[in-house]
Amino acid sequence: xxxxxxxxxxxxxxxxxLYRHIxxxxxxxxxxxxxxxxxxxxINFLPEKVxxxxxQPSPKDFIASKSIVYESRELTEQARRExxxxxxxxxxxxxxxxxxxxxxxxxxxxxxxxxxxRVAADETNPVLSRDTVQEILGYEIDDGTYQAAVNxxxxxxDELAGKLKGIISRYMVDGIQEQAIPATKSKIIQAxxxxxxxxxxxxxxxxxxxxxxxxxxxKYDSQSTLEKKEEARQSVDPVVVTIRKNQKIIGMGDIVTxxxxxxxxxxxxxxxxxxxxxxxxxxxxxxxxxGLVGVYLYIYRPDIYNRDRYYxxxxxxxxxxxxxxxAVTAINITQRTEISVLVGYLIPxxxxxxxxxxxxxxxxxxxxxxxxxIFVGMITGGELQYAVVAMVGGIxxxxxxxxxxxxxxxxxxxxxxxxxxxxxxxxxGLINKSSFSVLSIGSALGVANGILSSVLTIGMLPFLExxxxxxxxxxxxxxxxxxxxxxxxxxxxxxxxxxxxxMVGNMAEAAADAVGADSLLARVGAYYHDIGKLKRPYFxxxxxxxxxxxxxKLAPTLSTLIITSHIxxxxxxxxxxxxxxxxxxIIEQHHGTSLISFFYHKARDGESESTVKADxxxxxxxxxxxxxxxxxxxxxxxxxxxRAMQKPNPGRxxxxxRKIIKDKLEDGQLEECDLTFRELDIIAQACAKILSGIFxxxxxxxxxxxxxxxxxxxxxxSQRS
Numbered sequence: 001x002x003x004x005x006x007x008x009x010x011x012x013x014x015x016x017x018l019y020r021h022i023x024x025x026x027x028x029x030x031x032x033x034x035x036x037x038x039x040x041x042x043i044n045f046l047p048e049k050v051x052x053x054x055x056q057p058s059p060k061d062f063i064a065s066k067s068i069v070y071e072s073r074e075l076t077e078q079a080r081r082e083x084x085x086x087x088x089x090x091x092x093x094x095x096x097x098x099x100x101x102x103x104x105x106x107x108x109x110x111x112x113x114x115x116x117x118r119v120a121a122d123e124t125n126p127v128l129s130r131d132t133v134q135e136i137l138g139y140e141i142d143d144g145t146y147q148a149a150v151n152x153x154x155x156x157x158d159e160l161a162g163k164l165k166g167i168i169s170r171y172m173v174d175g176i177q178e179q180a181i182p183a184t185k186s187k188i189i190q191a192x193x194x195x196x197x198x199x200x201x202x203x204x205x206x207x208x209x210x211x212x213x214x215x216x217x218x219k220y221d222s223q224s225t226l227e228k229k230e231e232a233r234q235s236v237d238p239v240v241v242t243i244r245k246n247q248k249i250i251g252m253g254d255i256v257t258x259x260x261x262x263x264x265x266x267x268x269x270x271x272x273x274x275x276x277x278x279x280x281x282x283x284x285x286x287x288x289x290x291g292l293v294g295v296y297l298y299i300y301r302p303d304i305y306n307r308d309r310y311y312x313x314x315x316x317x318x319x320x321x322x323x324x325x326x327a328v329t330a331i332n333i334t335q336r337t338e339i340s341v342l343v344g345y346l347i348p349x350x351x352x353x354x355x356x357x358x359x360x361x362x363x364x365x366x367x368x369x370x371x372x373x374i375f376v377g378m379i380t381g382g383e384l385q386y387a388v389v390a391m392v393g394g395i396x397x398x399x400x401x402x403x404x405x406x407x408x409x410x411x412x413x414x415x416x417x418x419x420x421x422x423x424x425x426x427x428x429g430l431i432n433k434s435s436f437s438v439l440s441i442g443s444a445l446g447v448a449n450g451i452l453s454s455v456l457t458i459g460m461l462p463f464l465e466x467x468x469x470x471x472x473x474x475x476x477x478x479x480x481x482x483x484x485x486x487x488x489x490x491x492x493x494x495x496x497x498x499x500x501x502x503m504v505g506n507m508a509e510a511a512a513d514a515v516g517a518d519s520l521l522a523r524v525g526a527y528y529h530d531i532g533k534l535k536r537p538y539f540x541x542x543x544x545x546x547x548x549x550x551x552x553k554l555a556p557t558l559s560t561l562i563i564t565s566h567i568x569x570x571x572x573x574x575x576x577x578x579x580x581x582x583x584x585x586i587i588e589q590h591h592g593t594s595l596i597s598f599f600y601h602k603a604r605d606g607e608s609e610s611t612v613k614a615d616x617x618x619x620x621x622x623x624x625x626x627x628x629x630x631x632x633x634x635x636x637x638x639x640x641x642x643r644a645m646q647k648p649n650p651g652r653x654x655x656x657x658r659k660i661i662k663d664k665l666e667d668g669q670l671e672e673c674d675l676t677f678r679e680l681d682i683i684a685q686a687c688a689k690i691l692s693g694i695f696x697x698x699x700x701x702x703x704x705x706x707x708x709x710x711x712x713x714x715x716x717x718s719q720r721s
Contacts (some may be wrong), residue, residue, distance in 0.1 A: 031317035038286050040322045044215040062249040066381040071265045074258045075239040090224040093175040096504035097217035102165050109161040111136045113154050113694035135634040139211040167191045175218030309468045321352035325379050344386035345445040350417045350453035353394035358472045364400045371392035385428040390489040395421040406471040421446030430550040470581035476524045496542030497533045511686040515679040517627040525586035526632050532570025556603035560617050590633045592669040623672045654688040
């Protein structure tokens with residue numbers, strides 16, 4: 001019990017008080033519609049839960065649902081990697097190697113010369129020993145080589161050293177790698193053997209070369225190679241991949257590569273690593289468009305913006321169209337991919353457009369159609385043709401029902417939608433060079449779209465009218481049918497009032513049409529404006545056929561009470577029979593606070609003027625608030641007055657019409673509606689024209705002419721028999 005009291009006091013009541021504010025309600029419902037729209041569109045950003053791993057077989061066929069062009073990171077990296085691999089390794093010549101070899105040769109021969117000079121100076125042992133020579137040269141030598149080394153002069157040894165260095169330089173100047181050392185050494189030895197000297201000297205030189213520490217002077221330059229590889233990578237342009245709609249990305253059982261995974265991610269067929277970024281973009285996208293709708297309503301249609309039921313109806317229609325669009329795109333009409341994707345042409349955008357146009361406003365319907373078409377484009381995977389077909393079909397449907405005057409106009413609208421859809425579908429098919437079968441099926445779906453749109457409109461319209469209390473032109477057309485129960489009662493129980501209502505309806509329709517008001521509403525409102533007279537029909541002059549007037553026996557005040565009560569009775573009948581609010585308003589307002597002058601003057605004639613108050617002989621009802629109610633008031637007074645005129649003619653009729661309007665204006669009956677003086681003049685002209693056509697001058701035929709006409713009529717009748 002304590003918890004319940006806490007809930008009511010601290011939670012429930014504040015929420016209720018908050019919801020009573022229209023701004024709070026708008027924010028709440030706007031948030032609801034925003035969330036639902038984002039959820040419907042967001043489904044496209046949640047890819048299929050298919051787990052793909054590189055190097056594993058694909059579990060199904062993947063077909064592109066749309067055409068895309070993207071820069072492939074995987075293929076670009078692969079191309080750059082291949083370009084880098086094609087770069088040859090860069091080498092550089094190490095000059096120090098050749099210098100070291102020259103120094104080694106110079107060292108051997110210099111040591112040999114120095115040792116010979118030392119021995120020559122030693123008188124005790126003037127001959128250089130063989131072991132010493134072998135030690136200097138670094139290898140075992142034969143007798144001939146020993147004799148050549150010992151007996152050669154310093155100049156010859158220097159010359160031989162120079163020749164050896166020259167030969168080595170010739171073969172190593174361009175650099176040699178490690179694996180080329182044996183072959184290079186063989187070539188150097190061969191070149192030494194071709195020297196123009198004796199065999200022993202050649203053997204000496206060859207031995208030196210054979211035991212020389214010959215090593216590679218062409219070494220791998222890692223830094224230069226890396227730089228060249230990087231240049232090769234940078235020279236490769238990014239790989240741009242173009243995927244056509246219905247193109248097969250990977251087949252079932254094929255080995256999945258990184259490029260396949262990347263393509264599927266770009267197509268939205270696999271979950272991306274970070275879907276939150278896309279979802280954030282979607283929320284911002286939807287928020288912008290709903291903001292545009294709110295601004296449009298605030299500036300151009302404040303009546304819808306400030307009325308909850310209209311505001312909520314608009315949001316409901318947008319959500320309904322998106323749900324239907326999502327359901328339609330989920331239909332798989334065939335296994336052929338190029339045909340199954342055409343189901344987007346079946347989305348009945350025109351149904352939502354027509355409902356908004358009929359229930360709310362034509363211009364608003366066109367504005368919302370453009371926005372919903374963009375949403376449809378997102379639902380269909382960003383395909384332009386489906387968004388364009390939805391937009392064109394929706395706009396054509398709005399134009400088709402903008403002047404809805406009969407139920408058959410909805411059927412005509414479906415035909416216009418079909419034609420527009422087929423033209424756009426064929427044009428896109430020709431642009432894309434589609435096959436004849438694709439064009440044919442697409443056109444058939446466009447025709448079905450028109451039919452489905454009209455069926456949905458006709459089916460949903462009555463429920464939306466009832467649920468949101470909106471009176472549409474279709475509802476008014478139904479109420480204008482003479483077979484409506486109230487109109488039939490009026491015809492049989494109060495025929496004078498019925499014919500008066502028909503006349504008033506004709507004038508009200510013509511006048512409303514002339515000033516740009518709702519002519520259908522004015523006509524139907526006029527048909528029902530006097531239904532309250534059904535309760536006491538014979539108390540009204542138009543229903544008194546050769547009978548005594550009951551008002552002759554009543555006091556003027558009582559007669560006034562009876563006459564004015566037909567407004568209250570009419571409103572009660574309208575409520576009992578479920579007539580729309582706009583019709584009840586016309587019934588209640590069509591007399592305003594007008595003075596019943598006949599009984600007022602009758603009362604003044606019977607009593608002193610000081611005791612008779614005009615306010616006691618006035619209607620006690622609201623004054624007309626709309627153009628249509630004011631027009632019905634004027635047409636009602638004009639028709640009743642002109643019917644009582646003696647020998648009416650066009651001039652007298654127009655003068656009387658303007659007098660009635662002037663009296664109503666001066667009496668303040670038109671001060672709460674937005675009719676202008678120019679519109680009042682137009683209304684006067686329209687009413688006068690209608691009445692002049694009814695009360696036109698008739699030709700009076702002489703008696704002899706009448707007798708001749710009667711004789712001919714009798715003769716013709718006898719011949720036919």
